[in-house]
Amino acid sequence: xxxxxxxxxxxxxxxxxxxxxxxxxxxxxxxxxxxxxxxxxxxxxxxxxxxxxxxxxxxxxxxxxxxxxxxxxxxxxxxxxxxxxxxxxxxxxxxxxxxxxxxxxxxxxxxxxxxxxxxxxxxxxxxxxxxxxxxxxxxxxxxxxxxxxxxxxxxxxxxxxxxxxxxxxxxxxxxxxxxxxxxxxxxxxxxxxxxxxxxxxxxxxxxxxxxxxxxxxxxxxxxxxxxxxxxxxxxxxxxxxxxxxxxxxxxxxxxxxxxxxxxxx
Amino acid sequence: xxxxxxxxxxxxxxxxxxxxxxxxxxxxxxxxxxxxxxxxxxxxxxxxxxxxxxxxxxxxxxxxxxxxxxxxxxxxxxxxxxxxxxxxxxxxxxxxxxxxxxxxxxxxxxxxxxxxxxxxxxxxxxxxxxxxxxxxxxxxxxxxxxxxxxxxxxxxxxxxxxxxxxxxxxxxxxxxxxxxxxxxxxxxxxxxxxxxxxxxxxx
Numbered sequence: 001x002x003x004x005x006x007x008x009x010x011x012x013x014x015x016x017x018x019x020x021x022x023x024x025x026x027x028x029x030x031x032x033x034x035x036x037x038x039x040x041x042x043x044x045x046x047x048x049x050x051x052x053x054x055x056x057x058x059x060x061x062x063x064x065x066x067x068x069x070x071x072x073x074x075x076x077x078x079x080x081x082x083x084x085x086x087x088x089x090x091x092x093x094x095x096x097x098x099x100x101x102x103x104x105x106x107x108x109x110x111x112x113x114x115x116x117x118x119x120x121x122x123x124x125x126x127x128x129x130x131x132x133x134x135x136x137x138x139x140x141x142x143x144x145x146x147x148x149x150x151x152x153x154x155x156x157x158x159x160x161x162x163x164x165x166x167x168x169x170x171x172x173x174x175x176x177x178x179x180x181x182x183x184x185x186x187x188x189x190x191x192x193x194x195x196x197x198x199x200x201x202x203x204x205x206x207x208x209x210x211x212x213x214x215x216x217x218x219x220x221x222x223x224x225x226x227x228x229x230x231x232x233x234x235x236x237x238x239x240x241x242x243x244x245x246x247x248x249x250x251x252x253x254x255x256x257x258x259x260x261x262x263x264x265x
Numbered sequence: 266x267x268x269x270x271x272x273x274x275x276x277x278x279x280x281x282x283x284x285x286x287x288x289x290x291x292x293x294x295x296x297x298x299x300x301x302x303x304x305x306x307x308x309x310x311x312x313x314x315x316x317x318x319x320x321x322x323x324x325x326x327x328x329x330x331x332x333x334x335x336x337x338x339x340x341x342x343x344x345x346x347x348x349x350x351x352x353x354x355x356x357x358x359x360x361x362x363x364x365x366x367x368x369x370x371x372x373x374x375x376x377x378x379x380x381x382x383x384x385x386x387x388x389x390x391x392x393x394x395x396x397x398x399x400x401x402x403x404x405x406x407x408x409x410x411x412x413x414x415x416x417x418x419x420x421x422x423x424x425x426x427x428x429x430x431x432x433x434x435x436x437x438x439x440x441x442x443x444x445x446x447x448x449x450x451x452x453x454x455x456x457x458x459x460x461x462x463x464x465x466x467x468x
Binding site: 001002003004005040043045046067070071073074075076093094095096097098119120121122123124167168195196197198199220222 | 276277278279282311312313316380381382383384385386387388389390408410411412413414430431450453454455456458459
């Protein structure tokens, strides 16, 4: 049986790892390569690394750092941040990365999703939507680290990117980021139910019981988390953690599959 | 020497990293000459079937690859789309496959498949029928990382050596003489994948 995925999301600024709260108040949490080595040991399902400076500062992705990260990873790696062309994305994939994530650029040039998926296959193309609650109800997608509104709702955009060839949608809740109070389950459900491609949720996860709530509601899904894997205790001491295999599977496999397996004759 | 066929697709770097760590000699092969002294061949692949076949056909390496595998019987391991390319054809495209193992590549679909997301992405259990060869030391129902929407359907079930469940039970590894294929990504499957690549490298 396929298990839902439990995925650390690492944010890079400069060449260091940081963690934010509501996309601000960042705290330095360490060296990215060292973190990846520790996550290797802990046998994480996948890892997502996002350079949160690149797009905002209009920088090229840091290819050397990406190459070094990919060389360390014994699990699939997804990279996002600062990708503006399919040439850059293809180059990143050639460094040993499995998936590239587009966020702001998917809004600015939606056809990049299509061009890229035709070129490298949809399995390697992820679109990340940074979503914020609107003051009077509903949701809106933001870009540039949550600083620019797009006036578009995440459901329409997610369907659009699926049609353009994205192989996965990451739904990131800006409101819940870093607060460790649980996922925005209602929002995730409203988007995921409209899609046929895999979905990963991030934003708000503070404990394995938050992961359990997500997979019990959604079944096969990627459960992303940042703070939960890098902070420990109420004073948010920096400590990289990840549940052991038994603990992880007892939570991830706690959902009821909605399909019946047919045997191969 | 293990030749990693580089026709423009697949995570070549991930194999290099693992073989560096295992201290097994390899070569990233871009020309027929790079292939001719290989004693193992890895055929990676991602993306669409036709794109992969066209790139291989235009790489200049296809004839040498056929010679090495079919005449010299050098062990080959096709991975993901690299496994699918070993088939005769794919529902995903119109280009002919290598035809090293009789079979057709099919898309997950139908009532039994239900509403599961595609691609099939993540860690799934692999039931191996073969306990030796490249599966030595890997426990039954070990988990490997998958990322695909199509699967290999062998004409002769004897060539299917491992299966997995995703809405239906499908064949996720094939073996016919010196020809091996795995649908999952051993290069991204932690210690199980490293074990498999180590086994293959030491066949």
